[in-house]
Amino acid sequence: MKILHIESAYYPLLLVSQCISAGYNNDAAFSYIHKVNHDEIKPVYRDFGHVDDILGSRIHNRNLQNVKPSEKDSNNYQHNKVTSLLKLNDINRSANVKNRRTESKEEYHSNLTDTKSSDSHQTKKLPNAIIIGVKKCGTRALLEFLRVHPDVRATGPEPHFFDKHYEEGLEWYRQKMPLSNDAQITIEKTPSYFVTKEVARRVLNMSKDVKLIVVVRDPVTRAISDYAQVASKRKDLKPFEAMAFVDNSTTVVDTTWTVIKIGVYSKHMQKWLRYFPLGQFHFVSGENLIANPGEELEKVQQFLGLSTVVTNKNFVFNGSRGFPCIKKNLKSKRVHCLDGTKGRKHPHVNPIAIKRLRDFYRPFNAKFYQMVGKDFHWL
Numbered sequence: 573m574k575i576l577h578i579e580s581a582y583y584p585l586l587l588v589s590q591c592i593s594a595g596y597n598n599d600a601a602f603s604y605i606h607k608v609n610h611d612e613i614k615p616v617y618r619d620f621g622h623v624d625d626i627l628g629s630r631i632h633n634r635n636l637q638n639v640k641p642s643e644k645d646s647n648n649y650q651h652n653k654v655t656s657l658l659k660l661n662d663i664n665r666s667a668n669v670k671n672r673r674t675e676s677k678e679e680y681h682s683n684l685t686d687t688k689s690s691d692s693h694q695t696k697k698l699p700n701a702i703i704i705g706v707k708k709c710g711t712r713a714l715l716e717f718l719r720v721h722p723d724v725r726a727t728g729p730e731p732h733f734f735d736k737h738y739e740e741g742l743e744w745y746r747q748k749m750p751l752s753n754d755a756q757i758t759i760e761k762t763p764s765y766f767v768t769k770e771v772a773r774r775v776l777n778m779s780k781d782v783k784l785i786v787v788v789r790d791p792v793t794r795a796i797s798d799y800a801q802v803a804s805k806r807k808d809l810k811p812f813e814a815m816a817f818v819d820n821s822t823t824v825v826d827t828t829w830t831v832i833k834i835g836v837y838s839k840h841m842q843k844w845l846r847y848f849p850l851g852q853f854h855f856v857s858g859e860n861l862i863a864n865p866g867e868e869l870e871k872v873q874q875f876l877g878l879s880t881v882v883t884n885k886n887f888v889f890n891g892s893r894g895f896p897c898i899k900k901n902l903k904s905k906r907v908h909c910l911d912g913t914k915g916r917k918h919p920h921v922n923p924i925a926i927k928r929l930r931d932f933y934r935p936f937n938a939k940f941y942q943m944v945g946k947d948f949h950w951l
């Protein structure tokens with residue numbers, strides 16, 4: 573049954589009914605409600621992150637350097653944008669939605685995937701897997717490396733659906749996804765999901781089977797990397813030490829600073845484990861993603877149920893950047909590196925401050941290792 577192109581006064585109720593009878597709770601059902609509003613349909617210039625949607629090609633290079641000119645130049649395609657959120661107030665939420673025909677989740681999901689491309693085998697699907705974090709731990713590298721797999725289709729920009737745009741509804745989210753065929757899985761990455769309170773519950777409302785990938789890195793290095801990113805935009809920023817500690821000391825860690833809070837992985841993980849079993853998560857070592865990307869990629873492909881396509885053979889260490897870069901095509905000499913926003917120079921931080929931060933994180937790290945059953949060997 574197609575639902576996207578129904579335009580009638582009963583459209584929202586029909587959708588709510590479908591969602592709820594399919595086993596989705598009110599929250600998820602109402603978040604899904606959208607109306608196709610033709611006034612809103614206007615051409616927009618898409619960024620590289622979406623070019624492949626239109627072309628049906630699987631090449632995405634927004635975040636990689638050394639792109640082929642033909643790929644770079646193809647961002648001036650237009651597409652129709654369907655985004656009008658129905659005013660929920662107009663809907664009687666206690667609508668006659670019970671006693672409707674029961675619809676399986678599979679049917680519901682097929683209803684959510686009905687936007688067809690010119691290639692009728694390709695549709696936009698809600699993600700099968702999400703890289704939920706952690707910020708500054710290597711999430712972009714992982715996504716770009718995974719994208720090389722022919723059975724992976726990934727978003728370009730971070731959709732931020734579950735933390736910033738949830739009220740837009742699941743249909744909005746699905747529209748952000750790339751086109752894929754039935755053999756391909758869809759992945760997105762939004763690192764802030766890991767630390768945002770409501771996200772785990774909302775993700776569960778979308779799907780209880782979605783696979784969750786968490787890239788983690790020594791929280792002290794992560795904090796310095798996070799700071800370096802902010803400092804690159806704000807020249808007047810106080811030194812790292814002045815922000816990480818209370819009262820100009822190097823003894824009392826300022827645990828209210830977001831940059832510090834993000835690194836307390838055990839606390840965030842505890843929240844996620846209330847909603848998803850551990851087996852649904854896969855943890856990637858951010859350090860090993862740099863030192864041995866092939867090994868980490870093999871494990872991720874296995875976790876995602878993919879054949880092992882991306883291996884050590886795809887990586888070339890770029891000495892001047894200090895990072896591995898990827899060969900998408902093993903027969904080609906062309907190598908793609910992440911752009912300059914990754915691998916920024918970190919500021920020098922007082923070693924006493926670093927030691928104090930390591931002491932601060934150590935018990936949380938130990939708890940995290942225990943929770944996830946893996947030791948990351950941070951100092």
Ligand SMILES: Nc1ncnc2c1ncn2[C@@H]1O[C@H](COP(=O)(O)OS(=O)(=O)O)[C@@H](OP(=O)(O)O)[C@H]1O
Pocket residue numbers: 706707708709710711712713763796797798858861862895896897909910913914915916
């Ligand atoms: N291959 C490769 N190339 C470049 N950079 C790499 C790579 N693998 C991992 N990394 C590390 O990724 C860090 C940025 O992490 P994220 O992509 O998660 O950052 S963000 O949250 O999306 O802003 C970034 O952190 P900084 O070095 O501190 O900038 C890198 O250390």
